Amino acid sequence: xxxxxxxxxxxxxxxxxxSNLKGSALCNVVVEATSHPxxxxxxxxxxxxxxxxxxxxxxxxxxxxxxxxxxxxxSEFKGVSNHLPTLSPDQVLKLKQLTVLTLxxxxxxxxxxxxxxxxxxNNVRELEDFLINDCMYVGIVRGKLDQLRRCFEVxxxxxxxxxxxxxxxxxxxxxxxxxxxxxxxxSIQDKIKWADTMSEQDKTHKKDIDEKVDEMKKxxxxxxxxxxxxxxxxxxxxxxxxxxxEDRSRPKRRRHPIG
Numbered sequence: 001x002x003x004x005x006x007x008x009x010x011x012x013x014x015x016x017x018x019s020n021l022k023g024s025a026l027c028n029v030v031v032e033a034t035s036h037p038x039x040x041x042x043x044x045x046x047x048x049x050x051x052x053x054x055x056x057x058x059x060x061x062x063x064x065x066x067x068x069x070x071x072x073x074x075s076e077f078k079g080v081s082n083h084l085p086t087l088s089p090d091q092v093l094k095l096k097q098l099t100v101l102t103l104x105x106x107x108x109x110x111x112x113x114x115x116x117x118x119x120x121x122n123n124v125r126e127l128e129d130f131l132i133n134d135c136m137y138v139g140i141v142r143g144k145l146d147q148l149r150r151c152f153e154v155x156x157x158x159x160x161x162x163x164x165x166x167x168x169x170x171x172x173x174x175x176x177x178x179x180x181x182x183x184x185x186x187s188i189q190d191k192i193k194w195a196d197t198m199s200e201q202d203k204t205h206k207k208d209i210d211e212k213v214d215e216m217k218k219x220x221x222x223x224x225x226x227x228x229x230x231x232x233x234x235x236x237x238x239x240x241x242x243x244x245x246e247d248r249s250r251p252k253r254r255r256h257p258i259g
Contacts, residue, residue, distance in 0.1 A: 035090040042070040043161040070161040073099040104157035112150040
């Protein structure tokens with residue numbers, strides 16, 4: 001079962017749980033969801049009406065915690081930890097995993113130093129174990145650990161929930177991509193038309209040359225036939241035999257009688 005299908009099943013479960021509860025009763029659902037080892041998306045849970053009703057109430061902190069797991073990072077949590085519930089080890093691990101996904105959204109090469117600072121990890125060995133065991137084996141990222149360059153090369157990263165205002169930027173990015181693609185398509189079509197035109201011109205040029213060559217061959221053939229017939233007529237006038245006439249002006253030798 002792939003990670004997307006697992007996500008859908010877990011999200012559906014927690015959404016149904018939250019839809020049937022209100023107020024402080026939602027705390028356990030949020031804690032369970034943010035601790036679940038295979039759940040990395042929380043936008044659907046955030047959109048449940050009973051969860052949104054926590055805004056401005058005594059349980060507002062539960063809503064803030066859920067938003068942190070939907071959009072925040074470990075370093076952001078540390079900045080406001082005094083205003084949020086203390087995290088369990090499973091929640092800490094989850095938020096650090098989500099932090100890696102956030103970093104991978106904008107950078108495909110993540111320096112070890114940056115990762116250790118963002119994740120509060122003290123050495124390279126611990127960092128690499130975390131990336132292998134808690135990220136790649138889980139299936140949320142794929143990549144290459146480059147010990148020589150001290151970086152993690154991201155090949156794939158699961159997407160996180162969209163942050164407020166991010167949808168507009170994404171729509172603009174997609175619109176720009178669509179415009180660029182359409183312009184590229186027009187350019188390709190123009191080049192195809194140009195190539196077709198050149199091909200037709202080449203065919204026409206070749207046809208003209210072939211016709212001229214055929215015409216030249218015919219002309220040379222007719223000329224050769226004419227010359228051959230002229231020689232044949234001259235040869236036929238003599239019957240095909242050279243005739244020699246006796247020279248009558250030469251004196252004849254007389255014969256003397258015998259005896």
